[in-house]
Amino acid sequence: MKKIINKKNEIVDDMLMGYVKAHSDRVKFSSKNNRIILRKIKKNENKTSLLIGNGSGHEPIAVGWIGEGLLDANVVGDIFAAPSGDLILEGIKEFKNNKGVILLISNHAGDVMNGELAIELAQNSKINVSSLIMYDDIASAPKGNEDQRRGGAGTTFVYKILGALSEKGADKDELLTLGEDVINNTRTLSVAVSSGISPITEKKIFELDEDEIFIGMGVHGESGYGRQKISSSKNIIKFMMDKIFDDYSYNKNDIVIPFVNGSGSTTLMELLIIYKDIEEYLTKYNINSFKPLVNEYITTQDSAGFSISLLKSNDIMRELWKEPCSAPYFHI
């Protein structure tokens, strides 16, 4: 296998050790469990804490996003596997005396089941915690069934905007309300170009022909709109943007925050070309862009591909989006 690792069953723990060592000025292990990563310095108990549990193998999300203005903690599962509800509970308990806690959940079956279990157990322990289920991937469920969609790269808007607001002392309900609002105004569509290699199976995660791309494919190779021959960036972007525009109604003078996420080995050169074509598409409809994000943030090992996420924003969202944050791997 062409991966630079040590023991296969210690990949995640080794990675976390490297992460905590490399960024020891900003993050640390929980004293209770090395799968719970916390800010080096805990904010006071008046803060509504934000955390998430998720499978690894998609770095830098979410472990790299711990810091002021973003997450308070991340509970880390094995490769592509949500951490168990019991472990997430441990993470929540780190904030048991806080005014409130929000467990973000990206809408994937394992994350939801385990997240809901954790919430149930935490509420039994009288912790003031709520969950916020995030979804945005338009290829995973039709219009009208938005809440059955999966969490994609667009969940980033929720992390960042709630991260900034919670830092200012907002309470749980205010955060949840804004979170819902962000989710309702976010759309994501992704495309797979070629598969990376899973460090567990040592095999390709999915199969694509030499001249094929797959629009709407999930991070593990699940299907969406289907296969097509690879064509120019302009063509692909038009196809994808048309789908997004079918799904949500954008209006003249809307201000959207675009996020082009690379899934691993797609180059920054490509991502920037893609961004150019997206902005040109938006401009044609007289839609404005605000502080776009273009980089690799949610990856699936060394897969090639990308996703387009758009948040139709209001003033408050934009203010919070551009707030600085100190997380080691999130940069605005």
Next chain:
Amino acid sequence: MKKIINKKNEIVDDMLMGYVKAHSDRVKFSSKNNRIILRKIKKNENKTSLLIGNGSGHEPIAVGWIGEGLLDANVVGDIFAAPSGDLILEGIKEFKNNKGVILLISNHAGDVMNGELAIELAQNSKINVSSLIMYDDIASAPKGNEDQRRGGAGTTFVYKILGALSEKGADKDELLTLGEDVINNTRTLSVAVSSGISPITEKKIFELDEDEIFIGMGVHGESGYGRQKISSSKNIIKFMMDKIFDDYSYNKNDIVIPFVNGSGSTTLMELLIIYKDIEEYLTKYNINSFKPLVNEYITTQDSAGFSISLLKSNDIMRELWKEPCSAPYFHI
């Protein structure tokens, strides 16, 4: 070809357009040439300006490193090709009234020839400009011939440290002296794991067997210490660190700044595991690490591989290294 682009001969220009659009709050095109990228707001003429000309295809370096506390400008060549001296001259002229200008040159034949031509032409025009040739790759020339080594990922230390110092108003000579000092105390060794695809040739950039890695290979596939079977991160790191320690004498209680650079499709998971093994190696020798950098900064398309760079640092270097900077794709 599995690259998301438009016309092949417009890749670089498309990318730059995307870059300038996406980060229009921070960077812009020169009014004279779209291959010269400048800070959105020019610092005053008392600043000694820092710029570099380099081939593209290795993003985010250097185009992504324009900003306060880093570069003033980047002159961008075609894929893997240094820009011509004439174009670099245009870039230098943007700062013709500045107190001083430094042209950084990463030691590669094309960059040096064209850089030196630009310096000659600029000096003829009475611009107060000097070049600083940066080298660090221990595999490219033996000990004793350090100045014949090529510029590798360790040049990053020069960019960042001089970037911070120039921002504070230091003059050219002071910058050059510190720059030499950084170069003398930097060592880099890289390893190739598998080749990416060149967007020009649409072919693999180099060939490696399924179980092979290549230690000391240059960004375009040039040779170093040779091929070996892939083994554990720990083994590879030990081999590489031993080579670096043979080349430079590190002492107990030294403080080094480590930089683990991913060359494209090597995952952050792997880079963090690698960092863990590096820090453990250093700790065995009682050498301390300071604010390490672990990410993809100098890539070669979607090649897999990484490099280790170490700067044996002093107080001044460390102070400048950790200064914040506003470049869109450099984050400390």
Next chain:
Amino acid sequence: MIKNYDNWIKKSCQNINNIYHELDDLDQKIGDGDHGTTILKGLKEAEKIFKENIENSLDVIMSIVAKQMRLVMGGSSGILMSIFFYESGKINPYNISLSIVTIFQNTVNKIKKTGKVNVGDKSILDVYVPLLDYLNTDIEIDKNLDSINKIIKSSSESTINMEAKVGRAKFLEKKGLGIIDPGAYSTSIILKEFFNSLYK
């Protein structure tokens, strides 16, 4: 009873160990390729935890075992597959048959609730439900082990012709059609050993 359970878990672990690669390959085709590795990890942990807590009563042991399985397995399968292990601790040595029906009934209820899953969705549930139906016909278990084994086998194989409505396979182009559900397959092995260990 504790000895039977110890044996059940050991045997399950052994059997899964022999074929976990096969399970990974199945999951590679319709999921993310880790089901064999995951369930093996869970069973190894179960074996260890069982031994460590052997001084306790069976229901205590099995509730600890289930929680630890869930913890090390993570994902959907950890939380769902540990349910049977948890419920199995409630066996009544004085009325095994009746309590087994209750165990399966509770397992089915909890899987349905947690997994938001129904019969025919191509999952572990498609092994539990036919078995529960059979057990509900008031048979004497010890005299019908062959039939039970047959039902377990055929119901897990019946998932080959199902299109997934849960799990990762749900998002595939063909929804996993033509491939046996790896979770159903591993469940069939575990359940077969459960009955064998109780009655043989």
Next chain:
Amino acid sequence: MIKNYDNWIKKSCQNINNIYHELDDLDQKIGDGDHGTTILKGLKEAEKIFKENIENSLDVIMSIVAKQMRLVMGGSSGILMSIFFYESGKINPYNISLSIVTIFQNTVNKIKKTGKVNVGDKSILDVYVPLLDYLNTDIEIDKNLDSINKIIKSSSESTINMEAKVGRAKFLEKKGLGIIDPGAYSTSIILKEFFNSLYK
């Protein structure tokens, strides 16, 4: 003279256009795979610039041509290969032979200085130097075109057996041994056309 030069550049461009893929392939083996594309880009630009500036004197035209070639080609080859184009503008129509020797002498000097390169280093210099040596023997060029063509051909082919001490090939395991230097190959085509256009 301007017509000959116009013809020289056009023909060079045509010939390179026919084989630039071959040059890319050679450079793929011992460099970064772009030499054909790069020199073709340079020559196309040269052809265009030549036409645009045709009203000027030859030395002015060629100095503009050379600068533009350098600009569009970039890299090592842009700066090095444009040298001959620049020098060629200094041809003296009243004493072609003598001025050609000077042109080649200056080209060689400049390439050596800029490229920090010597004979035998596997580069374009290995075509220029044997040719200069021959021209220095005071031959009448027009009567020795065949010999000139032979020297150009054989000297470019002689790079096959050289190990590179400059350029990207220098860093390869085998230093490019066994492969013709792509820059030498393209240079041989350009120089052959130079003499043909002047004398045919």
